[in-house]
Each structure stands twice: as structure tokens, then as C-alpha cells.
Amino acid sequence: MRNWIYILIMTAVTFGIRVLPMTVFKKPIKNAFIQSFLYYVPYVTIAVMTFPAIIHATNSPVSGAIALVVGIVAAWLGAGLFPVAVISCAVVFIAEFFV
């Protein structure tokens, strides 16, 4: 039951964030600080959530760390979301034969 309440809260907040600018605040943001802040937020959150969590997600921290490095290199060289996700999985699967 408690889980459904969590899901309800997440749904309401997520929908609110997506809908408010489209429906209510139709004017562009002018404040430079808020604009800059909002620009950095997604990258910072995702970075914080990725490391060190990725090395705890796998059976061995070493394989997670290798997957992170290989994923960064692949993305740097231009691989998209899906290829990077697949490459990371493959790296862990192979690395865990050895570690």
C-alpha cells in the first residue's frame, strides 16, 4: 500500500513539473541565475546518481568501474543512449569472467 502512495506522489510531482510551464508560465525565464541553475541541474543530478552507485550495482566494484570508464569513452566518441547502455552491460558481463 505504502508503495502505491509513493508512486502517486511521484506521478503528481512529475506531472506538475512537466505541465506547469506548458500551461501556466508561458513566458520565457529572464533571470540569468535561475536559467543557469536549471541548465546545470540535470547534469549534476545524473552525475551524482551515477557515481559511485555504478560500482555498487555490479557483483564486483572493478567491473562497474571498468563499465563506467568504457561507457564514458564510448559516449565521448559519439555513441548514443542505447549503444552505450548495451556496451556497459557487455563490459560487466565479460569483466566478471576475470574478476
Add this chain to the structure above:
Amino acid sequence: MKYSLRNKENRSIFRRGIIDGIPIGLGYLAVSFSLGVAAKSAGITPLQGFFASLLCNTSTGEHAVFTLMGITAAFAEVALITLIANARYLLMSFALSQRTDPKMSFFHRLGVAFYITDEIFAISIAQNGYINPLYTYGAALMASPCWAAGTAIGILAGSILPDRAVSALSVALYGMFVAIIIPPSKKDKKVLTAVLVSFAASFVTGILPVVSQISEGTRTIILTVVISALAALLFPRKTESGGEK
């Protein structure tokens, strides 16, 4: 009705949305499977995972909330982490609203807003002129069920799959996260700096004696607000139109 499917041109736009949504859906299937594997370890049922994904369509938000659900966090903490993890959709919604016909009805605005994800936003805003909600709906029709089904399958199969396969699949989501943050880091050294500082700060606060006792969700919120505010102060962005992705 302006966006009626009786109109031939609208039908072709809707169809184009469906076609463009297919590769997105396939990608979602793989990533949401990995999300499901993580949800399974937090004690979430397949039905809960299915509806959470169908209603929220957000990898970062759901991942953060599932983690909190596993440790029965406070409701306020869940609301706050959802807000932080999904704050980028606020920006995307602003950007889309700048490209929306002022006459577009309230319900179509709700409909388009509901399906703002990184990928659907990107292909919607890449269309010429005013956005057509039917294009977004077409893409969402393909992508959204994949996202929901993948999560449920991940929760179901997480217990059937061998341990090693689960270990490998559990990094798919992080792989996708990396693929989201690296391209802008490559283009913009300021983003790269923010990302590297985030990695370091997240690592350090995870092992420091007192700070590491704070829950992971709260630490994510605090780090995000502090680092983003510092970045905004030190490296302000030139104000232009809200067309930033």
C-alpha cells in the same frame, strides 16, 4: 478541430511520430528492464513498476524513488527527490511552450507535457514550426508502453535470470545516464567541470563519517542544489531564448 486525425496531413504527422518512436521504444525496453531489475531489489511488484513507469516516464526520477521506496523513506523526501531528479523537464516544458501555437487547447498542452522525456522532447522540438501534438502522441504511443512493459518484465525476470546476467544488466541504466551527460560535457567545459565535481563530491560524501549517514536521496538533493548553484554563480550562462535542451 485543428489537430483532428480526419485531416490527411495530421494523419501523416501522427504516422511519422509512430515511426520515429520505434527506435526510442526499443531503447526504452532495454533501459527500463534494467530499471525493473533495480526495482525488484527494492521490493516493488511488477504491477507497481508497470504503473509507475506508465504514469511517470522518467528513468532518473523512478530510479531515485525506487531506491527510496526500498528503505521506506519519508513521503516529503520522495516528493523532493522527484522534483530534483526531474527538474530538467521544467526547462524542456518551457522550451516547448515557446514553440507551441498560442491557440493550442489546454488538453493538448496537458497531453504533450505528460510525455516530455529526454528523447521525446528532443524529437518533438526538432520538428519545424509550431509543434504538432499528434507527432508527440505518435512517438509516445510506441515508446511509453515499451517503457512500462520493460519495467514490469525486469522485475519479473530479475529473479529468474542468473546472478551474473542481472549484474551486467544493472549497469544499463547507468550507461544511459553516462550517454546523457557526456555529449554536453564534451561540448561545454563548464558542464564537464560540473560533472567531474559531482562525481568527486558524491564519492567523498558517501564515505565521510557523519555525512555518509544522511540518506542517499537527501545527499543527492543537497549535492545537486549546492553544485548547480555554484556552477550558476561561477559559470553563468548567457541568457538567450529558452531553447536550451
